[in-house]
Amino acid sequence: MTTPLLSARGLTKFYGARLGCADVSLDLHEGEVLAVVGESGSGKSTLLSLLASELEPDAGRVDYRMRDGTLRDLFALGEAERRLLLRTDWGFIRQDATQGLRMGVSAGGNVGERLMAVGARHYGNIRRTSGDWLGRVEIELDRIDDTPRQFSGGMRQRLQIARNLVSRPRLVFMDEPTSGLDVSVQARLLDLLRGLVSELGLAVVIVTHDLAVARLLSHRMMVMRQGRVIESGLTDQVLDDPREPYSQLLVSSVIAA
Numbered sequence: 001m002t003t004p005l006l007s008a009r010g011l012t013k014f015y016g017a018r019l020g021c022a023d024v025s026l027d028l029h030e031g032e033v034l035a036v037v038g039e040s041g042s043g044k045s046t047l048l049s050l051l052a053s054e055l056e057p058d059a060g061r062v063d064y065r066m067r068d069g070t071l072r073d074l075f076a077l078g079e080a081e082r083r084l085l086l087r088t089d090w091g092f093i094r095q096d097a098t099q100g101l102r103m104g105v106s107a108g109g110n111v112g113e114r115l116m117a118v119g120a121r122h123y124g125n126i127r128r129t130s131g132d133w134l135g136r137v138e139i140e141l142d143r144i145d146d147t148p149r150q151f152s153g154g155m156r157q158r159l160q161i162a163r164n165l166v167s168r169p170r171l172v173f174m175d176e177p178t179s180g181l182d183v184s185v186q187a188r189l190l191d192l193l194r195g196l197v198s199e200l201g202l203a204v205v206i207v208t209h210d211l212a213v214a215r216l217l218s219h220r221m222m223v224m225r226q227g228r229v230i231e232s233g234l235t236d237q238v239l240d241d242p243r244e245p246y247s248q249l250l251v252s253s254v255i256a257a
């Protein structure tokens with residue numbers, strides 16, 4: 001067995017007296033897609049923020065295997081190291097595109113900025129690579145100088161994808177990347193994401209309340225309820241044959257919908 005890329009043990013977070021999540025452990029290997037599902041308030045976003053070290057846990061730890069092979073405790077990283085990871089080795093695709101994009105910067109600039117973070121300096125190359133990536137996410141090249149404010153919701157999400165993937169991260173966090181979009185737009189976006197994730201061999205932690213998204217994108221899934229993981233396993237197994245009554249309810253309510 002190879003060492004996991006990301007490994008969490010006993011992650012627990014309280015907001016005052018309210019539980020965010022409790023005692024969550026997981027391993028994520030390179031190229032693996034893990035979906036975290038559960039109803040609203042079950043702790044999915046809290047867990048994602050802890051894994052991405054945006055939030056400090058009350059207990060537990062997260063280790064990450066750096067590119068040089070060393071295992072690092074994420075909460076022991078300095079702020080500069082953490083920011084560097086976020087800009088280079090990781091991506092974070094957010095539900096709200098205004099939080100994941102620089103809304104006042106052109107589409108090309110949004111993508112180019114990430115390239116500069118990994119050392120690109122030549123303007124012509126940066127613009128060409130940015131243009132290539134806009135094409136890959138189906139944004140017309142003549143929109144390269146428009147800002148995301150002039151984009152539709154679906155286009156903004158595709159731009160977030162380009163911005164995050166252009167620097168070839170190894171790990172991408174996704175927080176409900178398709179919710180809030182029209183069903184037909186969601187389907188296209190999911191297709192695009194699925195293709196890129198497999199082509200680039202990305203490791204992904206995706207939070208979603210939509211089991212169809214989990215089915216389409218993930219290899220493994222975890223079901224959360226009231227801050228705790230109540231079931232986990234291979235996605236097809238959990239969805240086709242859920243063990244826990246709560247997971248059965250989740251799955252059947254989708255089928256009924």
Ligand SMILES: Nc1ncnc2c1ncn2[C@@H]1O[C@H](COP(=O)(O)OP(=O)(O)OP(=O)(O)O)[C@@H](O)[C@H]1O
Nearest residue numbers: 015018019020039040041042043044045046047209
């Ligand atoms: N900043 C905060 N301050 C206080 N309580 C919080 C905060 N963020 C989350 N919580 C609480 O922690 C619990 C888990 O919330 P979390 O946002 O992680 O759930 P979720 O599964 O992501 O929900 P949703 O699908 O609605 O985003 C909830 O009870 C929530 O009210």
